[in-house]
Amino acid sequence: MLELQDDISSLHSCVLVNKSWSRIAVFFLWKYISRINEITYSRDRDSRVKLYKVIANFLPIESENLLINNNIILPSYKLPRKPTFEYMNYFTQITPYWIKDMVQLFIKEDSTHKKNLLETQIYNLIFLNCKNIKHFHLNTDIEFYKFPSVGSFFLNLQSLLINFDNNNMVTSKTLFELATICQNITTLEVFYCNEDSKGLALFIEMQHNLRSLFLNFIDNKNKYPLLSNVVKKKAATLKTLMTTPLIDPGSFLSLTNLQHLELINHDGDEPYNCYKNVDWKQWEDCLDKASFPNLRIFEATLIPSSIECLIIEKSDKSIIEIDICCSREFQDYRAKNLNLIIIISNNCPNLRSLNLDIDPGNLCEINRIFSNCTVLEKLSFNVNVSTLSDDGDYLLEIISNKSPSSLREFSGDDWNFSKDGLEAFFNCWKCKKRNPIKFTHRYMDLWHDDQKNVVSKYMKEGVIKL
Numbered sequence: 001m002l003e004l005q006d007d008i009s010s011l012h013s014c015v016l017v018n019k020s021w022s023r024i025a026v027f028f029l030w031k032y033i034s035r036i037n038e039i040t041y042s043r044d045r046d047s048r049v050k051l052y053k054v055i056a057n058f059l060p061i062e063s064e065n066l067l068i069n070n071n072i073i074l075p076s077y078k079l080p081r082k083p084t085f086e087y088m089n090y091f092t093q094i095t096p097y098w099i100k101d102m103v104q105l106f107i108k109e110d111s112t113h114k115k116n117l118l119e120t121q122i123y124n125l126i127f128l129n130c131k132n133i134k135h136f137h138l139n140t141d142i143e144f145y146k147f148p149s150v151g152s153f154f155l156n157l158q159s160l161l162i163n164f165d166n167n168n169m170v171t172s173k174t175l176f177e178l179a180t181i182c183q184n185i186t187t188l189e190v191f192y193c194n195e196d197s198k199g200l201a202l203f204i205e206m207q208h209n210l211r212s213l214f215l216n217f218i219d220n221k222n223k224y225p226l227l228s229n230v231v232k233k234k235a236a237t238l239k240t241l242m243t244t245p246l247i248d249p250g251s252f253l254s255l256t257n258l259q260h261l262e263l264i265n266h267d268g269d270e271p272y273n274c275y276k277n278v279d280w281k282q283w284e285d286c287l288d289k290a291s292f293p294n295l296r297i298f299e300a301t302l303i304p305s306s307i308e309c310l311i312i313e314k315s316d317k318s319i320i321e322i323d324i325c326c327s328r329e330f331q332d333y334r335a336k337n338l339n340l341i342i343i344i345s346n347n348c349p350n351l352r353s354l355n356l357d358i359d360p361g362n363l364c365e366i367n368r369i370f371s372n373c374t375v376l377e378k379l380s381f382n383v384n385v386s387t388l389s390d391d392g393d394y395l396l397e398i399i400s401n402k403s404p405s406s407l408r409e410f411s412g413d414d415w416n417f418s419k420d421g422l423e424a425f426f427n428c429w430k431c432k433k434r435n436p437i438k439f440t441h442r443y444m445d446l447w448h449d450d451q452k453n454v455v456s457k458y459m460k461e462g463v464i465k466l
Contacts, residue, residue, distance in 0.1 A: 030090035045105070049075070052102040055122075058088055058129055063121040072114055074106055088129035095137040099123070116142070127153040135159040138178075141169040145177040154182035162200070165192040172199030179206040187212040193227075194218045201226040205233055212240035212260075215247065223248050231255075244301075246278060249286035256291055261311065262299040283307055290314055299323040305336040309343040319348050323355040325382070334359040341365050345372040352406075353378040360391045363398060370402040377406050383414035393421030400428040408435060413442035419450040426458040436465040 056074045059067075067074065099122050107115050120142050126133075127149045136157055144150055160182070164170050176199045185207045190200065193216065204210065204227070213231070217224060228248035231241070235254035244264030255261075265278065284306060293316040300308050300323075308324060322344065337359040344351070345368035354373070358366070358381045370376070381395065392415030399410065417425075429437060439455070441447075447455075458464050 030087055048098075048101060049105055051098075052105060054087060055102070055125070056106075059121060059125050060128065063124060067118065067121060070114060070117055072107070072118060074118075086129075088125070089131050091126075091130045092132055093135040093137070094126055094130065094133055096139045120144075123147070124149075131156075133157065135161070137161045137163065138170055138174075139163040139165070141171065141174075143174070143177075145174070145181060151181045154178070155184065157182060157185060159187040159189075160185050161189040161191070163191045164194060172197050175199030175203045179203040183208055185210060189214040189216075191216045192218055193224075196222065196224045196226045198226060201230045204230045207234070210234050210237050213238060214240075214242040216244050217247075219245075242299075246283075249283040252286060252290050257294055258292055259294050260297040261292070261295060262297075263301070263303050263307075265302040280304055280307065284310060287311060287314065292316070293318060295319055297321040297323075299325075301325050305340045309340055312343050312347050315347065317347050317349055320350050321353040322348065322351065323353075324357065325355065326357065334361050338362050338365055341368060345369045348373055349375075351376055355380040355382070355411075357382050363391055363395055366398060367402050370398075370404060374404045375406050376404050378409040379403070379407060380411040381415070382412075390416050392417040393424075396421050396425035400425050400432075405434060407437065409438040409440075411440045413440075415441075417441070417451065419448070419454055422451060422454045426454065426463050430458065430461065430463045436462055438466070439464050 053075055059074075099119060102122065103115050103118050107118060119140070123140070123142055123144050124147050127144070127147050130153070133153065134157065136154075136159070138160060139162075162170055162175075175197065179199075179202050182203075183206050186209055188204065188207070188210060190213075193200065204213070213234070215227065224247050228251045231238070231247060231251040232254050235257065237257075238255060239257060240260040241255065241258055242260075242262035242264070244266070246263060246265055287307065287310040292311065292314050295311075295315040295318055298308075298311060298315070298319055298321070300311075303324075312319065312322075324340070337357065340356075341358075341362060342365075344354070344356075349372060351369075351373040352375055354369070354376060355378075360383060366381075379399070392412065395412065395415055396417060399407070444452070444455070455464060459466075
């Protein structure tokens, strides 16, 4: 039944087979429901109402009486005194989407008081009954930290997403209170942070074993000193750091245990404007003193190639995955792109996956990567131009003749491939008896029939795999 765990229609059918199947299917069905981020878009209204009726049956009697006293009468199924399944225990995640959707469906009138009251009681139900929650999405101004059962709920929580969007519903006070009862988070994601929040800084500092941290800031002009400082303090346990826009580069001097680093330098403005708001000389000075001996995954968006090169050079040749997108600069892009290619080839002997912008003028230089990165499995080359490049056939020739035997996947969305170029590439792959390659192109549906026929032919022969 593991194969069906994301197939909700089949799970419904399995429930009806027999008692044994039902027990297994119900577990996966409710676990699936708890993973849905926006249930309003993935299920029809009647199905959602049925789900919420079942959930309403688990409201404690105190909550029911409180709702009734405020003229809130919820529709519900009449379940047995002791239901066959502890449905709420099957939830593994809690997101605000289905909670707000349940409130909207059950409270028809435009009453903020009633909606807030029902939402509060749903959260109270969750803290009482959901014993197996590992991930919680915080996006509410409800003072949930006052609930008597909230301590044990957050004690076992491993992953937390804090969303400051939606009129700043999550306040610094909420995070101060949360820091006293929730200290075992290993993965923390923060979205739309709009200030150097003391509450958030304290909450991060109080986590005993924080391993993964994602910080999404609204303003890329602020250095966020409080949050930058707390990142330094968590250096001993941090394995993954993703930040957009960028924090103080001084934070990176102590992050010697990082295994996954993602830097995104934009905040929704025009891409090139992002370069103007960052002191890249300060970044270079700090990174020149830094060290990332355990770094395995490096991702960068709109970061100057000089910064990317420094990080790769400081990795002690441990990187296995690189994803560098939109690495564009105003001047000398070709020369800087060439330098990045050289740095990758010289410092990443264990590289297995590479997604990289390539200046078409540097195609002949990718032999360096193929010669030195001999265990490369996945390759994606993007062209840093506004139109499709006509050098696609030359690229395919280089890949077929020079790429390591380990290569299994290739994606080249920004390249034009002729029918003859594709034929030569796949035929060479076949003649060399190389393992089937996963070959993808974003515009393949728009190709001419002769190009599609080449792909179809070699797919039937087992040269290409989906």
